[in-house]
Amino acid sequence: NRIRMYIDYARKSSSTKIIFGGECNDSVGFYIQPTLIETADPNHKLMQEEIFGPVVTVYVYDDKKYDETVNLVNQTSNYALTGSIFCQDKTILEKTRDRLVNAAGNLYLNDKSTGSVVNQQPFGGARLSGTNDKAGGPHYIFRFSSPLAIKSMKVPLTTFKHVSME
Numbered sequence: 001n002r003i004r005m006y007i008d009y010a011r012k013s014s015s016t017k018i019i020f021g022g023e024c025n026d027s028v029g030f031y032i033q034p035t036l037i038e039t040a041d042p043n044h045k046l047m048q049e050e051i052f053g054p055v056v057t058v059y060v061y062d063d064k065k066y067d068e069t070v071n072l073v074n075q076t077s078n079y080a081l082t083g084s085i086f087c088q089d090k091t092i093l094e095k096t097r098d099r100l101v102n103a104a105g106n107l108y109l110n111d112k113s114t115g116s117v118v119n120q121q122p123f124g125g126a127r128l129s130g131t132n133d134k135a136g137g138p139h140y141i142f143r144f145s146s147p148l149a150i151k152s153m154k155v156p157l158t159t160f161k162h163v164s165m166e
Contacts, residue, residue, distance in 0.1 A: 003024075003032050003055060004024045004032065006046060006049075006051050006053075007022050007032075007035055007037075009045065009046070010037045010057075015039055015041040015044055016038065016039045016041075016044065016057070017037070017038045018035060019036040020035070020036050021033040021035030021036060021054070022037075032053055032054055032055070034055075035054060035056070036056055036058065037055065037056070037057040038060065039057055039059050040059075042059045042072045044059075047059060047077065048077045048078070049077070049079070050079045050081065059072075066092075070099050070100065073100060073103055074099060074100055074103045077127075078127055079125070079127055080102065080103055080127035081105055081106075081125035082104050082105065082107075082108070082125070083100060083103055083104035083107050083108070083113060084107075084108040084111065084112060085109055085110070086110055093109060093110070102127075104125075104126065105125035105126040106125075
């Protein structure tokens, strides 16, 4: 029902157009047809919220506004689960990667943004998409523990001053 509400919202919005899909069927179980929505507003609700269903919203940007578009990607949503950058120019690809380093928990370069498999590639989101701990990664166990660091001096201190204070 929640995903259907997003699709209905897209149908009513003047700045969105359903390119294909958009049908829902709850006669037996519940089925939502894979749906592609185009928006003319890069700040549209559908560009800012996580839907978690077979719904993708796209915004076609002007090639001449590359810098503005990268800023939009980085600032439009409080969520940061997964992203992909497709680019043939290695310099632009690296520049974009560096600018979007906090825009996704997993960032794919010239690869699809789906199919992360535990024990093959760590996966976890940033911002409101999670704490960015990577399931399947070596540090994931720390989520279930309380690490403690203890330092024990073998020789008693003779001053409170740190070497940098001398």
